[in-house]
Amino acid sequence: MGRKRTKSGKIRLAEVAELAGVSPITASRFFRNPEALSVAKRTRVESAARELGYVPNLAARALASHRTEVIGVLIPSLTNNVFSDVLRGIYDASEGSRYSIQLSNTRYSILQEEKLLRLFLAQKPAGLIVTGIDQTAESRAMLEAADCPIVQIMEIGPNPVDMMIGFSxxxxxxxxxxxxxxxxxxxxxxxxxxxxxxxxxxxxxxxxxxxxxxxxxxxxxxxxxxxxxxxxxxxxxxxxxxxxxxxxxxxxxxxxxxxxxxxxxxxxxxxxxxxxxxxxxxxxxxxxxxxxxxxxxxTNRYEMGSTAATMLIEAIDGRRPERTVLDLGxxxxxxxxxxxxxxxxxxxxxxxxxxxxxxxxxxxxx
Amino acid sequence: MGRKRTKSGKIRLAEVAELAGVSPITASRFFRNPEALSVAKRTRVESAARELGYVPNLAARALASHRTEVIGVLIPSLTNNVFSDVLRGIYDASEGSRYSIQLSNTRYSILQEEKLLRLFLAQKPAGLIVTGIDQTAESRAMLEAADCPIVQIMEIGPNPVDMMIGFSxxxxxxxxxxxxxxxxxxxxxxxxxxxxxxxxxxxxxxxxxxxxxxxxxxxxxxxxxxxxxxxxxxxxxxxxxxxxxxxxxxxxxxxxxxxxxxxxxxxxxxxxxxxxxxxxxxxxxxxxxxxxxxxxxxTNRYEMGSTAATMLIEAIDGRRPERTVLDLGxxxxxxxxxxxxxxxxxxxxxxxxxxxxxxxxxxxxx
DNA sequence: AGGAACGTTGACAGCGCTACCAGCACCGAC
DNA sequence: GTCGGTGCTGGTAGCGCTGTCAACGTTCCT
The missing domain is CATH 3.40.50.2300 (Response regulator)
Structure with a gap:
């Protein structure tokens, strides 16, 4: 039942704004930077949004803002216990943030990694977590040209692309x-x-x-x-x-x-x-x-994942951590x-x- | 280096269309239903796209088409070996399709599951994979009202929401x-x-x-x-x-x-x-x-995941499998x-x- | 008192793509 | 010959949101 695709029917930001008696752009600001609003409008928008059950349309937001709220994660294996611990850390740390995780499995192939990287980068992710320090030259170049924060995880080594967390x-x-x-x-x-x-x-x-x-x-x-x-x-x-x-x-x-x-x-x-x-x-x-x-x-696998995600999110939000290379020992x-x-x-x-x-x-x- | 956010600079569908000497809408069709084009235009668009290195903007597509190409997956644990096998199946089967996996961890809480479900559904996923048959009444209602195919995995039971794959x-x-x-x-x-x-x-x-x-x-x-x-x-x-x-x-x-x-x-x-x-x-x-x-x-965990994803994708693409409840034994x-x-x-x-x-x-x- | 500075708000113009519908050429059927 | 069908193509009009910039009122300074 109910399998067919229906028209939108969702309530939009404009509706919220109307109910709150403000302009759409003010309502928009409420969701991105509530502090910028006066207290009066803030509460009005908030209650209007709640009343209508408003949920922002991420596609529209991404289109208009030229930015997605997706963190790409490239790991070599989904089977390995080691990575499931790291992943759990990443998911836990990203939960509650507005970023969602996009996971891909390179299967221990740096060529596959390169391919996936190209795919990811094309979607302008907010940030990227990649495994290890052995990328292809091409991958490396793409990573360095990427306009988002990047964390290399699992090990540390010379010449980080951006941030790095792991151990020797x-x-x-x-x-x-x-x-x-x-x-x-x-x-x-x-x-x-x-x-x-x-x-x-x-x-x-x-x-x-x-x-x-x-x-x-x-x-x-x-x-x-x-x-x-x-x-x-x-x-x-x-x-x-x-x-x-x-x-x-x-x-x-x-x-x-x-x-x-x-x-x-x-x-x-x-x-x-x-x-x-x-x-x-x-x-x-x-x-x-x-x-x-x-x-x-x-090895501190869970911590590696959670710290990587936390550092990445902070960097995305413009609060770059002071230490960008972390040895978890x-x-x-x-x-x-x-x-x-x-x-x-x-x-x-x-x-x-x-x-x-x-x-x-x-x-x-x- | 290169951490700052830059303007778009990407090539758009319109550029491809221009180079190919067709209208944008024709170029658009090429990516969604190539058979609808005459062979001549098809090859022209294809080579134009390749030449320019065109990559579609998924946000724009989602906004315009009112549909995303995201499959939501709700599992109770990221640690458990059992689910990592299932997940691997899901990822493997979805690879190569145009759908991407959005994973969330309910931590064995059906209340958390309900919350995540609400989140997912708000983004109008193309399909949904949920674990088990013990949803809250509220979750159940949301699932039944959802306008996308759904697969329940891990076990079989009476009254499937939609599709079901598992064992007793x-x-x-x-x-x-x-x-x-x-x-x-x-x-x-x-x-x-x-x-x-x-x-x-x-x-x-x-x-x-x-x-x-x-x-x-x-x-x-x-x-x-x-x-x-x-x-x-x-x-x-x-x-x-x-x-x-x-x-x-x-x-x-x-x-x-x-x-x-x-x-x-x-x-x-x-x-x-x-x-x-x-x-x-x-x-x-x-x-x-x-x-x-x-x-x-x-238990056939990998197969459960891969079959679930395959069935789901077929259903999304309008080719609903004949058997919608599968007992993998x-x-x-x-x-x-x-x-x-x-x-x-x-x-x-x-x-x-x-x-x-x-x-x-x-x-x-x- | 005049003006700069600040905090707050809104109008406008798209982002890149696709739904919808119209249009055209061509065909065969009546 | 007119009609309706089929196959392909294009124009128009948004999807829902945010960037940009201008405008407003208020406060603080000189």
Whole structure:
């Protein structure tokens, strides 16, 4: 029922103005800048609008003002837990503002990103949130020519297009490896999937830390371009074991992989952390619930999204934040899976109280 | 750089028309219904548009045509894996169409949903996707009065507003319990969190199956309004064990809870499935990777999203699908965690080959 | 007292596009 | 030959709102 399209029938600004006894333009101002009206007219317009149930026509507003109230968001994946947290932050922060979110999925393709960017920019968005710092030259040029504020999220790097909020994946990986070193682990494997730029930088951080310690060995690194999954974690770990049976720790580029490694160890009856220590990345909720609890690098995903949206909206509204590049840092959350190496290791006795302890990091920030 | 707002400077339809040597209205038709033009003009307009890099102004189009090309989507959560799969389906299916997705998060509140609905409807969306069948009376009235196609997703029920796509959570839960019965389990606990309408219907299905078998006991049911999490699965399971130490199976309202139960069992050294069988819901990816592999009820989330979007777009374009109510069904994916009960249970020997087998269901559909 | 400065208001003219309807050429049918 | 149909094209008139600028009354300064 009621499926057919009908004529407008909506009440317009002019009606509100008439009822309020003011000119349309004054009514218009009420909705955009109420302070500019005298108190008397303000209340008259307000009650008239309420009485009539007036809802502004955004299309007309956009047409007349040459500006939309849309924030474009480009993210590489809709599946990934990481981005759903970021997105939630973005949506939460934009709620209540007059801006609406236009989301698009680049599927980890910078060419697709370029295409979507062109599409977005053509609609003159009020602002833009893009993921990462690895745009094509063309995308980069478009972004720099865009006449709206832009926030790059997920990581920080040199030459921001405009604003930037994230953390150093490189440093975060180094901190994870430093932690494993501190616990006495030496032969540390790396397991990574999808290998998008941020995962690549985690690998770079791992490699640099291992090289500095004189422990790097290419055979310790197992990666694939395949999208990440828990199952894949087990598969890659199996590969790693095949190449280097003597590893004493594994650093996974994300928590799903770590969970897969945990299960694979259980399957193979490899004790964590006694035989092999395990560290993940992102600190998803299940890491604290696993048995043993799993060490991970906590990243501030929700905060990243909400802060990005907040900064963007402020910039759109002409109140550019003083800090335009924000490093949200990370924390290694030490849990049982990476407990200190010892000869007479007994399960469950991992340095009483150490589990779940947060440690300040050499390279970390907050 | 380039942050300031500039004047338009865009090329308009009129320019394209001029270059092509046709009237603006003819050029306009080219973009909406190319077949209506003679081949000669069609190619002229096409090349003119390409040459100038013309991009239509959607605001002007919306204003003039009294119609937007926006599909509103209302979902209860951005965090939940379940909805991210559905969303991915929606975005994938809408990609390439001229419709864009406008997403809003009701946070499991039907009052919030009503508010958002009012907001959406005021913008005259081309179509609407709403979650579930439990709207407020007010929302329901608005939906019925809306002059656009609407799809209700996630579940099916009586009195669709317009179109509907989902499955019966009640039947799915019954099928899960029937499976546990078939495996010889009797004292089956229910663990549920958040208790949104769909989880409630899973509980209803559980209750009815248990009552039919004369096995229902209120103490077997542990629920909470708290949002779901893996950790919570362990907590609720602990509650359940406290009340009913003798349970021989647990049916979890979702897979995160099931994972939490798995870990808690590991912590307590309870053997799955020998001492307690475990069944989850949704069949997230990790269920097949866990040790033991975890039985779950597979739901077609991605397909639900993509089909909903496809049906909606067809209806918008005037090609209403013949079937407007679609039951996407479910499947119980039998894995190790629910293997048949036996006296001399030995770990790992759960009926060779049964793991991962898909079974057709009494009440299930495909 | 004269004038500048300010706060407030309104008239006017579009923004870029499409709905609507009219017009034209051409065809076949009566 | 007149009529009505069909296929294509164009003119006109807005859609509902806001940018711009002018005008008004009031206050404050010199």
């Amino acid at each position: 994946h490189y440093d975060a990986a180094r901190a994870a490896i430093a932690h494993l070193f501190a616990q006495g682990h030496r032969k540390i494997g790396f397991v990574g999937a999808r290998m998008d730029p941020r995962v690549q930088r985690r690998l770079d951080g791992y490699v640099s830390a291992m090289k500095e310690a004189g422990l790097f060995d290419q055979r310790l690194v197992v990666t694939t371009a395949t999208p990440t999954s828990v199952t894949l974690g087990g598969t890659l770990f199996t590969d790693l074991l095949g190449r280097e049976p003597g590893i004493d720790a594994v650093f996974c580029a994300n928590d799903d992989l770590a969970l897969g490694v945990l299960f694979e160890c259980r399957r193979r009856e490899i004790a964590i952390p006694e035989q092999i220590a395990l560290v993940g990345f992102n600190d998803l909720e299940f890491m604290a619930a696993a048995v043993p609890t799993l060490t991970s690098v906590r 990370f924390r290694v959350i030490e849990r049982q899976s990476s407990a200190a190496r010892r000869s007479d290791s007994k399960p469950g006795l991992t340095g009483a109280g150490a589990a779940n302890k947060m440690i300040a990091l050499p390279t970390g920030h907050d | 959570h009640y039947d799915a839960a019954r099928a899960a319990i029937a499976h546990l019965f078939a495996q010889g389990h009797r004292k089956i606990g229910f663990v549920g969190a958040r208790m949104d309408p769909r989880v409630q219907r899973r509980l209803d299905g559980y209750v009815s199956a248990m009552k039919e078998a004369g096995l229902f006991d209120q103490r077997l049911v542990v629920t909470t309004a708290t949002p779901t999490s893996v950790t919570l699965g362990g907590t609720l399971f602990t509650d359940l064990l406290g009340r009913e130490p003798g349970i021989d199976a647990v049916f979890c309202a979702n897979d995160d809870l099931a994972l939490g139960v798995l870990f808690e069992c590991r912590r307590r050294e309870i053997a799955i499935p020998e001492q307690i069988a475990l069944v989850g819901f949704n069949d997230l990816e990790f269920m097949a990777a866990a040790v033991p592999t975890l039985t779950s009820v597979r 479910f499947r119980v994916i039998e894995r190790q965690s629910s293997a048949a009960r036996r006296s001399d249970s030995k770990p790992g020997l759960t009926g060779a080959g049964a793991a991962n087998k898909m079974i057709a269901l009494p009440t299930g559909h495909d």
